[in-house]
Amino acid sequence: MKIGELSKATGVSIRSLRYYEKQGLLAADRQLNGYREYNKMAIEQVVTIQFYLSLGLSTDQIAGFLHCVMKNKESFCKEILPVYQKKLEEINSQIDLLNAIKSNLEERIASILEESGGMLQ
Amino acid sequence: MKIGELSKATGVSIRSLRYYEKQGLLAADRQLNGYREYNKMAIEQVVTIQFYLSLGLSTDQIAGFLHCVMKNKESFCKEILPVYQKKLEEINSQIDLLNAIKSNLEERIASILEESGGMLQ
């Protein structure tokens, strides 16, 4: 499978596939002409990469356990739990911050709507 | 007041003060030698800029209403309400996304802890 086919099969841009390779996430054989040649497992692997990226993990973090999770259940890969836990803490911090900002915005919006009363057309 | 004094008075770096000027947020007179000269209102203005930045607004957005809010109550500045409302929508989207990721992470963490059971030391 050439890179264009893998791109179409996964919906991931050629640019991103090459980037994943450089980040050590996705290996490819080379044909004699230099073209990348992917086996059919590559599709599943790219989908997996995209999934972990959608959890907000970095390519660096994913590289730390991808090889393991492609061959085993997650619970078998001891590297993954601390990554998940660290990410969960980050997410919680971010949610807290966003909620604080949200409250602040809501208060200020309410205040504006009250004070301007009927003045707004 | 020179830029170093303003920086110390507000805790904002000199670099940032110059950046705010370039973004049209903070004006300064110039002494004959080219040094920036700030009046005492600048301190309040920088604090105000920092506050709006902490709400996640961009310098561009802040520039759209800062002049007004430095002289009036927020409710007087009609430019500010749509900015707040747009930002609130963004924040809500981000919170929703983070909550979805959080649920996903929590499920996967729970699953790992269950399945590995007593296997982890």
Added chain:
DNA sequence: ATAAACCCTAACATCAATGTCAGGGTCAAT
């Protein structure tokens, strides 16, 4: 053999506020 559709590498661009460095004036106190 030529054109369209592929593939390759390398490199710059994105976003946005801030850090940092280079190269060079200015001012104050000794």
Added chain:
DNA sequence: ATTGACCCTGACATTGATGTTAGGGTTTAT
């Protein structure tokens, strides 16, 4: 007059996944 502490502008760096372009080789079908 020299030193240290200021100030100036301009420009590159940061972050990280992805877009885009340039310049060039390959393959396939006509």
